[in-house]
Each structure stands twice: as C-alpha cells, then as structure tokens.
Amino acid sequence: MSARVARPAQQPFAKGHGAGNDFIVLPDPDGRLTLSAADVVSLCDRRTGIGADGVLRAVRSAADPEAAAMASDTEWFMDYRNADGTPGQMCGNGIRVLARYLVDAGHIQPGTLTLATRSGLRTVHVAHRTADYDGPVTVDMGRPRLPGPPGITVSAGAHSWPALHVDMGNPHAVAFVDDLRHPGDLSSPPNVTPPDAYPHGVTVEFVVRRGPYDLALRVHERGVGETRACGTGACAAVAATLHTGAPAGIYTVGMPGGQLRVDALADGSMELTGPAAIVASGTVRL
Structure with a gap:
C-alpha cells in the first residue's frame, strides 16, 4: 500500500447522481487521501459544502487495506461514506455512479466490470453513451x-406498520x-422496535404496490x-414483495x-438498472 502523505490543498472531485440520489466522487487511486468523518459531513452539507447524500472515494483495491484481499479480482474499490461520515457497506446507486465516473475519467472502458465494496465484489455493466444520453448502468446486487x-x-408520522x-x-x-404521505416528514429516523433489532441503525422503506411488477416507495x-x-x-422492496x-x-x-428497474431473477439474485450521470467536476478544499 502506498504511504499516506499530506493531502493536497485542493482535492479534485466529481458530482454525480443516480435517479436523484447524489454523490461526491473523490479520486484517490493510490490511497493517499486520509478522509475523516468531519470531512465527509462538511462536503455533504448542502449549504456550506458541495452537498450530497454520500461520498465515494475511488481508490485502487491494492492501495486500501479494506480491499487489498480483493485486489486480484478487481482494480477498483468503492469506499462509500454516508452523509454523516459513517462507512457504508453497499450502495446500489453509488456503485453505479462510481462505475460511470471511472468510465468517464478513462480509467476503464464501457462494458462489464467488477468493483469491490465492503460487502464484497459486485459486477457492473456500463452501457455506451449516446449523443444525448449517458446510458443505463446495471449492477448485480446478489441475493437478498x-x-x-x-x-x-x-x-412514522401518526402511523405504525409491521x-x-x-x-x-x-x-x-x-x-x-396504503399511502406514501402517511409516514410524514422523514428527515428524522423512523422509530423502529424492538430497539435492539438494529444496533447500528437501519434504512427504512415505505412501499406502495401500484400494480403487478410496479412499486413506489419513500426511503429514510x-x-x-x-x-x-x-x-x-x-x-x-422487491425482495419483501416476493416474500408475500x-x-x-x-x-x-x-x-x-x-425510476429504477429491478430484475428479480429465477435463481433469487437481483439486478438493478437505472440512470447514472456525472454532472459536475472541480476542486474543493478539505
């Protein structure tokens, strides 16, 4: 692994999103950037920072101790951080945005590739862009x-649900x-019981079935x-629907x-497809 050095006064970044789920991409191919939780919180602040739902540090697997064991399988590791600075194991939109960034930056070619995450290896397919469309990105999400x-x-709100x-x-x-308005304001975490079910927190989906193979949801x-x-x-949400x-x-x-597409395959695995675009780039002081 490369030795850590003093970080640059100006750090390059890119801003991207997948269906409005937005991320800051920090290129760090040689693993030289020390990124603190406070750095992430500052970057993701929508008034005093760049603003995003999370940060994606693009680092070569061999250069990061969390991914070194996967370096023989894939060159790149997604170091995903939530907006509050905590590390994230997996992010379906984030990995699609990272793949789009790596293609746009010339690190990889469009097509099928493998990326490392804290949840293991994921296969991603990046379509060739057209003159007016970036093209969809598909990721194999594995089996729920x-x-x-x-x-x-x-x-949440005045309601409770199993x-x-x-x-x-x-x-x-x-x-x-029954109605996506019922959970009310989701800026704060919904109350989940029993309290010891998720000691490290949980992502909560509120789902409406609009018809066969058609769902709508809100997410905290x-x-x-x-x-x-x-x-x-x-x-x-699709996995829970199949469970019924x-x-x-x-x-x-x-x-x-x-809108995203989820292919629930006969072998129990899932593929996630949707738009992923890089919308801006520049430098930022950390």
Whole structure:
C-alpha cells in the first residue's frame, strides 16, 4: 500500500447522481487521501459544502487495506461514506455512479466490470453513451437475505406498520403502506422496535404496490435522511414483495427522484438498472 502523505490543498472531485440520489466522487487511486468523518459531513452539507447524500472515494483495491484481499479480482474499490461520515457497506446507486465516473475519467472502458465494496465484489455493466444520453448502468446486487429479526415495527408520522428485515449487504426494514404521505416528514429516523433489532441503525422503506411488477416507495436512509432514491432500498422492496408470494420478474420501482428497474431473477439474485450521470467536476478544499 502506498504511504499516506499530506493531502493536497485542493482535492479534485466529481458530482454525480443516480435517479436523484447524489454523490461526491473523490479520486484517490493510490490511497493517499486520509478522509475523516468531519470531512465527509462538511462536503455533504448542502449549504456550506458541495452537498450530497454520500461520498465515494475511488481508490485502487491494492492501495486500501479494506480491499487489498480483493485486489486480484478487481482494480477498483468503492469506499462509500454516508452523509454523516459513517462507512457504508453497499450502495446500489453509488456503485453505479462510481462505475460511470471511472468510465468517464478513462480509467476503464464501457462494458462489464467488477468493483469491490465492503460487502464484497459486485459486477457492473456500463452501457455506451449516446449523443444525448449517458446510458443505463446495471449492477448485480446478489441475493437478498431474509427474514431477519422477527416482530419488527416501524412508526412514522401518526402511523405504525409491521416491517420485514431484508439484508442487501446493508440492513433494511420494509413496511407496506396504503399511502406514501402517511409516514410524514422523514428527515428524522423512523422509530423502529424492538430497539435492539438494529444496533447500528437501519434504512427504512415505505412501499406502495401500484400494480403487478410496479412499486413506489419513500426511503429514510441510514446515516443520510430521506433520499430521492435508494438502489438497495429498491431491491429490498422487491425482495419483501416476493416474500408475500409475488412472482419473480422485472419490477419498476418509482421514487421521488426517478425510476429504477429491478430484475428479480429465477435463481433469487437481483439486478438493478437505472440512470447514472456525472454532472459536475472541480476542486474543493478539505
């Protein structure tokens, strides 16, 4: 691993999003950047920083101790941090944005590639861009794991609902609701009981079934707040729907920031597809 050195006065960055779920990408190929939780919070502040739901540090696997064991399988590691500075295991939209960035920056070619995450390796396919469209990005999200802790209840607004635990590499509690307005303001975390079910927090999805293979949801993301989209949340919502007896197939998942597609495959795995775009670049003082 390369030795850590004093960080530059001006750090290059890119800003991207997937269906409105936005991220700051910090290129750090040689693993020389020491990024504190306070740095992440400052960068993600929407008034005094760049503003984002999270930070993606793009670092070569061999240059980061968390990913060194995966260096023989893939060159690049997604060091994802939530907006509150905490490390994240997996981010479905984030990994698609990172893949788009790596293609746009010339580090990799469009097509199929493998990226390392704290939840292991993920296969990503980046479509060739056209004159007026970046092209979709698809990621193999693996197999959801459920059920988890029993008897979970989620409360928000003036309502409470039973919820199903779904593990997508990060923890989710999925509640089916009649109206997406019922959870009210999701700037603060919903109340989840029993209190010891998720000692490190949980991302909560409120889901409405709009029809066969068609869902809509709102998400309070752990360490972030309400986000305009959530890739792992979309997959968790589909996994919970399948658990009720719905068939596998191609699901449309609508969220405030846009629409994602989840392919629930016959072998139990899921693929997440949607837009991913880099919208700005520059330098920032850390």
